Amino acid sequence: xxxxxxxxxxxxxxxxxxxxxxxxxxxxxxxxxxxxxxxxxxxxxxxxxxxxxxxxxxxxxxxxxxxxxxxxxxxxxxxxxxxxxxxxxxxxxxxxxxxxxxxxxxxxxxxxxxxxxxxxxxxxxxxxxxxxxxxxxxxxxxxxxxxxxxxxxxxxxxxxxxxxxxxxxxxxxxxxxxxxxxxxxxxxxxxxxxxxxxxxxxxxxxxxxxxxxxxxxxxxxxxxxxxxxxxxxxxxxxxxxxxxxxxxxxxxxxxxxxxxxxxxxxxxxxxxxxxxxxxxxxxxxxxxxxxxxxxxxxxxxxxxxxxxxxxxxxxxxxxxxxxxxxxxxxxxxxxxxxxxxxxxxxxxxxxxxxxxxxxxxxxxxxx
Amino acid sequence: xxxxxxxxxxxxxxxxxxxxxxxxxxxxxxxxxxxxxxxxxxxxxxxxxxxxxxxxxxxxxxxxxxxxxxxxxxxxxxxxxxxxxxxxxxxxxxxxxxxxxxxxxxxxxxxxxxxxxxxxxxxxxxxxxxxxxxxxxxxxxxxxxxxxxxxxxxxxxxxxxxxxxxxxxxxxxxxxxxxxxxxxxxxxxxxxxxxxxxxxxxxxxxxxxxxxxxxxxxxxxxxxxxxxxxxxxxxxxxxxxxxxxxxxxxxxxxxxxxxxxxxxxxxxxxxxxxxxxxxxxxxxxxxxxxxxxxxxxxxxxxxxxxxxxxxxxxxxxxxxxxxxxxxxxxxxxxxxxxxxxxxxxxxxxxxxxxxxxxxxxxxxxxx
Ligand SMILES: [Zn+2]
Ligand SMILES: [Zn+2]
Numbered sequence: 001x002x003x004x005x006x007x008x009x010x011x012x013x014x015x016x017x018x019x020x021x022x023x024x025x026x027x028x029x030x031x032x033x034x035x036x037x038x039x040x041x042x043x044x045x046x047x048x049x050x051x052x053x054x055x056x057x058x059x060x061x062x063x064x065x066x067x068x069x070x071x072x073x074x075x076x077x078x079x080x081x082x083x084x085x086x087x088x089x090x091x092x093x094x095x096x097x098x099x100x101x102x103x104x105x106x107x108x109x110x111x112x113x114x115x116x117x118x119x120x121x122x123x124x125x126x127x128x129x130x131x132x133x134x135x136x137x138x139x140x141x142x143x144x145x146x147x148x149x150x151x152x153x154x155x156x157x158x159x160x161x162x163x164x165x166x167x168x169x170x171x172x173x174x175x176x177x178x179x180x181x182x183x184x185x186x187x188x189x190x191x192x193x194x195x196x197x198x199x200x201x202x203x204x205x206x207x208x209x210x211x212x213x214x215x216x217x218x219x220x221x222x223x224x225x226x227x228x229x230x231x232x233x234x235x236x237x238x239x240x241x242x243x244x245x246x247x248x249x250x251x252x253x254x255x256x257x258x259x260x261x262x263x264x265x266x267x268x269x270x271x272x273x274x275x276x277x278x279x280x281x282x283x284x285x286x287x288x289x290x291x292x293x294x295x296x297x298x299x300x301x302x303x304x305x306x307x308x309x310x311x312x313x314x315x316x317x318x319x320x321x322x323x324x325x326x327x328x329x330x331x332x333x334x335x336x337x338x339x340x341x342x343x344x345x346x347x348x349x350x351x352x353x354x355x356x357x358x359x360x361x362x363x364x365x366x367x
Numbered sequence: 368x369x370x371x372x373x374x375x376x377x378x379x380x381x382x383x384x385x386x387x388x389x390x391x392x393x394x395x396x397x398x399x400x401x402x403x404x405x406x407x408x409x410x411x412x413x414x415x416x417x418x419x420x421x422x423x424x425x426x427x428x429x430x431x432x433x434x435x436x437x438x439x440x441x442x443x444x445x446x447x448x449x450x451x452x453x454x455x456x457x458x459x460x461x462x463x464x465x466x467x468x469x470x471x472x473x474x475x476x477x478x479x480x481x482x483x484x485x486x487x488x489x490x491x492x493x494x495x496x497x498x499x500x501x502x503x504x505x506x507x508x509x510x511x512x513x514x515x516x517x518x519x520x521x522x523x524x525x526x527x528x529x530x531x532x533x534x535x536x537x538x539x540x541x542x543x544x545x546x547x548x549x550x551x552x553x554x555x556x557x558x559x560x561x562x563x564x565x566x567x568x569x570x571x572x573x574x575x576x577x578x579x580x581x582x583x584x585x586x587x588x589x590x591x592x593x594x595x596x597x598x599x600x601x602x603x604x605x606x607x608x609x610x611x612x613x614x615x616x617x618x619x620x621x622x623x624x625x626x627x628x629x630x631x632x633x634x635x636x637x638x639x640x641x642x643x644x645x646x647x648x649x650x651x652x653x654x655x656x657x658x659x660x661x662x663x664x665x666x667x668x669x670x671x672x673x674x675x676x677x678x679x680x681x682x683x684x685x686x687x688x689x690x691x692x693x694x695x696x697x698x699x700x701x702x703x704x705x706x707x708x709x710x711x712x713x714x715x716x717x718x719x720x721x722x723x724x725x726x727x728x729x730x731x732x733x734x
Contacts (some may be wrong), residue, residue, distance in 0.1 A: 038685065044694040069662070069687040077683055079664050085679035199433060269646065281510070298444050308413060314453035316444055320436040327411040327694065 003141075003184045003211050005243050012364075013358035015236055018349050020059075021243045023141040024182055025081060028056045030243065030264035031349055033341040034091065034252055037062050037272065037297050040074070043272040044327075044334045047085045051203075053146075053307065053339040054346060056088055059267050062134050063095030063126075064104075071137035077078075079139030087189070088147040091142035091267075093247070094131045094173075097216070100149045108148065110165065126173040132185075137307040138180045140310025142212065143149035147171045147188045152222040159192035166190045174208065185213035186245060191291050192217060193226050195233045202237045212244040213238045215263075228257050228367070235262040250341055252284045256364035259348055261356075269339050278322035281341065284364075289333060292321040307339035308332070368576045370551045370578050372586040372610050380725035381732075382603055382629035383718050388424075388579075388610045390456040390508040391549055392448060395423045397610065397631035398716055400617055400708040401458065402638065405431050410639040411694075411701045414452045419672065420706040421713060424508070425453055426634050428491075429501050430469075432460030438504035446506030450590070458509035458634075460614070461540075463500045463555075475515065476505070477532065495539040499552075503545045509579065512540045514555045519589045526559035530568050533557045539577065542622050551578035553612060559584060560593050562600045569604045580605045581612040582630075585622075595734070596623050602629040617708055619651050623731035626715055627724075638708050641700025645689035648708065651731075656700060659661070661686040674706035 009018040021028040035042045035050060038061040040309040042050055059079055065071060080090055099106065099113050106115035107322065112127030131146035144192070146169050148162040170187050177185050189196030198215075205213060215234055216225045231246060235258070238244050238361040243264045247294020249255065258266070271281065278289045282302050286293075297315040305311075309332035314354070320328030351357040358365070369391070376385040388395040402409045402417065405428040407415055417425065427447055444450040447457055466480050473482035479494030498513035515529040526622065537554050544552050554572040558565030572580060581602055585594045598613060602625070605611050610631045616622065617635020625633070628652050638648065642682060645656045649669050654661075664682040672678075676685070676699035688696030718724040725732070 039691050039693055040684070041691075041695040042695050044698070046695065046698065047679060048675060067692055069683070073663060073683060073687070076663060077681060083684055083687075084682070084683070146688040163519070294441060296443060308415060312414060314439060314444060314450070316436070317407075317450055317452070319441070320450075324408075324435055326404050326406055326408050327697070328413065331411070331413065331698070 005212070005241060007240065009353045011260075011352050011357045012355055013270070014260040015166050016259045016348075016350040016352050016357050017262060017264070019243070019264060021264070023046040023057070024186070025089045025141050026056070027085060028089055029349060031255075031259045031345045031352075033255065033265040033345045034059055034265060035342075036267050037084065037103060038269070039068065040065060040080060041165045042338065044275065044331045045264045045272070047336065049308075050086070051088075052344040053335060055338070057091055057265070058086060059091050059093060060084070060138070060140065061095065061098065062092045062131060062138065063098035065092075065138060066095065066134050067117055068338070069285065071134045075137040075139070077167050089142070089177050090140040090241060091117065092138050092144065093133065094144040094146040095126060095265065096131070096147040097149045097248075098297050099126055100151070100316070101220075110168070119347070128169040132173050132176040133178075136183065140167045140183065142184050142186055143177075144214065145154045145170045145185060145187050146191055146217060148355065149190065149220065151194065152220045154192060156194055159194055159253040160197055163190045163192075167201065167204055170205070170208070186210060186212040186214050188214045188216040188247070189234055190217045193222055193230065195227050195230065198230060198234050199237065201233050205237060207238070211242040212245065214247050216247045218246065220250040224254060227254055231263060232257045238262070252344060255345060257359050259345075260365055270340075271337030272334045275337050276330045278329060279332060280318070280333050281337045289318045289329070291319070291321045301336055302340070305336065306342070307334040307336045307337060326343070358360065369548065372579075372582055374554075374607070374667060376720045376722070378627075378719050378724045381627040383557030383626050383719050383724050384629060384631070385719040386610070386631060388631070390424070390551070391510050392454060392456045393423070395456055395632070396716060397630060398622075398626045398712045399423060400622065400712045401426055401632060401634040402635050402709075403636045404451065405430060405636070407447060408434065409705070411642065411698045414641070414707065416675075417453070417607045417705070418455075418624070418701050418703060420445075421709040424632070425455070426458050426460060426486045427451070427505070427507065428462065428465065429498060429505065430445060430465035432459075432505060433462065433501050434455060434484055442504040447626055449504065456509070457507040459502050459505050459507040459511065461502065461511040461513040462493060462512040463498070463511075464516045464615075466493055466620070467518070468587075477535070479513075490705050495536040496543040499543040503550065507550065509551050511545075511581065512537045512552060514557055516557065516584045519559065519587045521559060523561055526561055527564055529559045530559075530564050534568065534571055537572070537575070538570045540669050551603050553577060553579040553581050555581045555583040555614070556564055556601055557584045560589055560597065562597065565597060565601050566604065570600050573576065573604070573606060576722040579607070579610040579612065581614050583614045585613065585617040591621060594621055598625045605629070608685075619711060620731050622712060623715065623728050624710075627732055633712065635708075640699045642704050644695045645700060647685070647700050648704045655684065656685045656696070657691045658686070661708060668703055669707070671711070672703060673704060675723045676702045706710055
């Protein structure tokens with residue numbers, strides 16, 4: 001039981017580090033990509049396939065699970081791990097991002113947010129206390145503070161207000177949290193693209209001595225260069241002995257550069273979303289498997305990949321499945337993509353442990 | 368290499384028998400249900416999952432594979448086994464049934480059938496020789512004669528013509544077959560609901576000494592009672608030392624009764640089709656998992672079932688997935704349904720081996 005973050009190696013040329021984050025449901029070796037299972041399912045993959053892909057911690061979403069099936073059902077099932085059949089670590093995000101990005105009709109006040117359920121039009125009142133109560137019921141190993149995520153672009157004054165409110169809401173989240181021994185509450189650094197607001201927010205959060213820290217509100221439409229600048233400025237300010245999580249980022253280049261600035265954890269819906277569109281991630285490229293050039297290509301997607309799609313099937317077979325709109329095509333490509341992104345972070349981890357990261361991943365680190 | 372059918376036990380109270388059908392890709396323990404992988408994929412399931420479900424021989428479809436991706440692609444991939452990553456036995460049906468049931472625009476002559484591809488409107492000429500050539504290229508362990516499957520209802524004279532033509536086509540199939548050492552060609556008994564036509568067809572086929580026999584043209588819309596009557600009359604006529612396959616049948620009662628008449632092999636699209644609609648087969652019943660009665664039902668679908676859906680998940684989780692239209696819901700229920708029907712035939716097999724079939728399965732055998 002309990003949480004600890006054990007640093008194993010620091011890169012001598014960058015801020016990159018390798019570590020192990022211990023949680024009540026097991027270890028998470030960092031840096032590591034975390035697959036996203038919004039509705040308590042990583043789309044198209046069974047828990048066995050997620051294990052085979054090398055998944056350790058996976059995500060689920062507080063907002064979506066509150067609407068369906070509700071935290072009451074999941075708590076009665078014995079919590080999210082039992083409900084979805086996943087015995088390794090889980091992280092739930094607070095729903096802040098979804099409330100602000102998915103709900104058209106919403107009223108924000110100091111108290112919280114009132115919005116209408118997109119499922120049935122029902123009025124829902126989400127406050128920091130409520131977001132934590134839901135996450136306490138879901139029972140993930142890591143839970144996220146309820147934050148206000150400003151859109152991009154936004155007025156500086158609006159971003160400042162949202163950032164300040166996020167801090168006050170964090171204080172309320174901490175007070176509301178009922179299971180700190182079993183669930184680690186991570187704070188989220190907001191501040192949009194304004195580095196001074198980000199720095200101010202980070203310094204205030206550090207004072208609260210949380211078990212982990214996230215950088216949020218990136219990958220919301222701003223150019224990728226901003227992500228890099230924000231991470232480069234903020235990650236090194238965060239406590240060295242705590243895990244650092246960059247929310248919503250999962251592209252090769254952005255992960256490699258964020259790791260070079262000291263980030264440990266990533267999540268992104270990209271691998272399964274691409275999989276459902278028949279697009280495979282192969283050594284940094286995106287291949288549309290529907291393309292006729294794969295029709296008679298009997299090689300595996302990537303012969304070095306340990307996934308079942310690569311070990312047992314050819315590009316020609318995947319092309320056939322995608323052209324035929326067969327579910328198995330989406331499944332196999334999703335499995336490959338999740339495996340691929342986890343493997344990318346595992347390879348980076350191995351390179352950091354051998355202090356070869358800066359050389360081996362140089363092509364990814366150039367701007 | 369080569370084929371043989373080894374009888375292991377005969378029921379002392381019915382015509383039921385247990386056996387092993389040896390093929391170049393391994394054994395098929397009979398009686399056994401065979402999952403259907405029309406387009407070289409059993410919908411939604413990986414080969415690993417099919418193995419876990421207890422699949423031995425699976426089906427694929429000549430007609431569909433000829434249209435997409437074509438037998439040329441599959442042959443170049445090393446045959447159907449390599450193409451779809453399935454190393455156990457495969458059976459291809461000839462396309463006769465699909466040509467007659469799916470193609471609106473067709474001309475039938477003694478030579479064969481001309482129809483328009485539903486994919487691109489292209490004119491396709493399918494003859495017994497062509498159907499066998501395609502199946503020789505696909506390389507399944509068992510291939511089926513190209514037959515004319517009359518609809519139900521149909522005039523007796525039309526059924527008689529189709530049945531006689533099917534016999535002449537079978538003779539051409541036998542002459543056209545290029546790989547008899549590696550691929551067993553099964554003949555198909557037609558004759559509609561007319562038992563005298565069926566008997567006549569069966570006796571003619573037996574003279575040809577084929578490595579296996581099928582009863583086709585059932586489950587085409589006639590009442591289930593007809594299936595039973597046809598099987599009861601025809602199965603005992605077929606050679607005892609050859610496998611007997613009842614095409615397109617895969618419901619509990621019809622399989623149990625057909626086994627009691629001496630049938631060994633079954634196929635049906637039902638388990639995966641139901642799975643894609645969120646309906647589970649549980650101990651002979653069909654459960655719609657979307658139903659609100661499963662919302663807080665934390666038990667597995669069937670605690671005695673070895674499948675991953677039952678071992679790792681609850682009815683409440685499946686209800687959540689189906690309500691959310693999550694792909695994993697269709698996958699898990701398809702996996703369960705395929706496992707369930709195979710298990711039903713495995714249990715019958717075990718009962719026959721212990722000579723307890725007539726007692727244990729009495730409820731299924733009553734009319
Ligand atoms: Zn792969
Ligand atoms: Zn099951």
